[in-house]
Amino acid sequence: MNGKLDRGGIARLIAGDIPPGSYVNLGIGQPTLIADHLTPEQNITLHTENGMLGMGPAATGDQIDGDLINAGKLPVTELPGASYFHHADSFAIMRGGHLDVCVLGAFQVSGTGDLANWHTGAEDAIPAVGGAMDLATGAKEVWVMMSLFDRDGTAKLVPRCSYPLTGIGCVTRVYTNEAVFLLDAGSVRVRATYGVPFTGLASRIDVPLLPPAARPRAGDKPAGRPG
Amino acid sequence: MLLIAATADDAIRGISDGATVLIGGFGNAGQPMDLIDALLRSGTTGLTVVNNNAGQADAGLAVLIRERRVRKIICSFPRQSDSWHFDAAYRAGEIELELVPQGTLAERIRAAGAGIGGFFTPTGYGTMLAEGKETRVIDGRGYVFETPIHADAALIKALKADRSGNLIYRKTARNFGPVMAAAARHTIVQVSEVVQSGELDPEHVVTPGIYVDVLVAAEPGRAAAAQGRGGLERVDTP
Secondary structure, X not given: OOOOOOHHHHHHHHHHHOOOOOEEEOOOOHHHHHHHHOOHHHOOEEEEOOOEEEEEEEOOHHHOOOOOEOOXXXXXXXXXXXXXXXXXXXXXXHXXXXXXXXXXXXXXXXXXXXXXXXXXXOOXXXXXXXXXXXXXXXXXXXXXXXXOEOOOOOEOXXXXXXXXXXXXXXXXXXXXXXXXXXXXXXEEEEEEEOOOOHHHHHOOOXXXXXXXXXXXXXXXXOOOOOX | OOEEEOOHHHHOOOOOOOOEEEEOOEOOEOOOHHHHHHHHHHOOOOEEEEOOEXXXXXXXXXXXXXXXXXXXXXXXXXXXOOOHHHHHHXXXXXXXXXXXXXXXXXXXXXXXXXXXXXXXXXXXXXXHHHOOOOEEEEOXXXXXXXXXXXXXXXXXXXXXXXXXXXXXXXXXXXXXXXHHHHHEOXXXXXXXXXXXXXXOOHHHOOEOHHHOOXXXXXXXXXHHHHHOOOOEEEOOOO
């Protein structure tokens, strides 16, 4: 059994699972690490909500250009074949179901695929939603990248989200430091565990879990090829 | 009729207290800093501002908020590491926030410019941000009814304009510019350069001049040249 995954390990795992030729949005924050592990052979096109397809790696030195930033407002580069478009078009790309995969962070995911990732609901919190609801609603596959437990040891994969929702029944996979979960019509199958046995995992999570399939099942296949 | 202003201060004249103003930009990319600074100098207050964010650090929109010129902000992502002026105003109860998912914000602005009375979007269905709104299930999927955002004025930034008011933008600084230009009753555009009509390839124009009311060249050389003529120049012969 291998050990638990670190952030880089989760990012590498997700990068390897993205089907070749996909159009992908990596949101902001942690999931943007995935871009570092994509290979040219995969021919992945990255979308950024602020109006670009064909986003390249982070800009450094002379490459930094205030007019060329990502969703996290960090300077990036453009790749050959890139395109720019206005915000309404950029979100039509999301909402219209044109993105093959998006990867988002999360506070909580429910066993039925509900996502909570924009607001803790705390009275003194200033809410900010950005493009999270549009991505959760629009992408063909919504994958979550998160730690499985919060700092208090509370599981973030839950029967029902207690934080305000971002989207309902939208998450199809959850990649964590201890396991990968495949969500399908209310059932949650563990694809693999990292550093913990399946039984040890199941006892700490309040969602019924199916064990890893002995041989590949339909739900184990990579996301559908882009249409 | 297109006007070319000598200065940003000339360009923003006519925006009155209490106006609803669309301000372009995503973060600082595409934010029309010269026009916002002029709006600040004008003393106009009680504004409703529509922008993706609620200002960053100590420039542009953040300063308008610091100076309490903004009564209400309609945006998708107010809170970030350097939104301290918004945070302070919000916690003091001195600014109203209407939080809108980003794609819904863009589409509500687009709808205003396109004469659409409202639309059903799946974004936000079943969430806090749909509370109190009309919903409908269409082909088994839930949708939320959203209404257009009309505005008295839009302040946007483009790379270049020609003397017909046609605009081109630069990279991700395009963001909300094209939809805001169409949505406002009075659209004011800050550009680096105003060129003669015919110098922009019509195939490359992103915002057609019909949406543009006032241009101001922010590039120092061009602004100085325009200043010689003073005030607002009416463009009769592009």
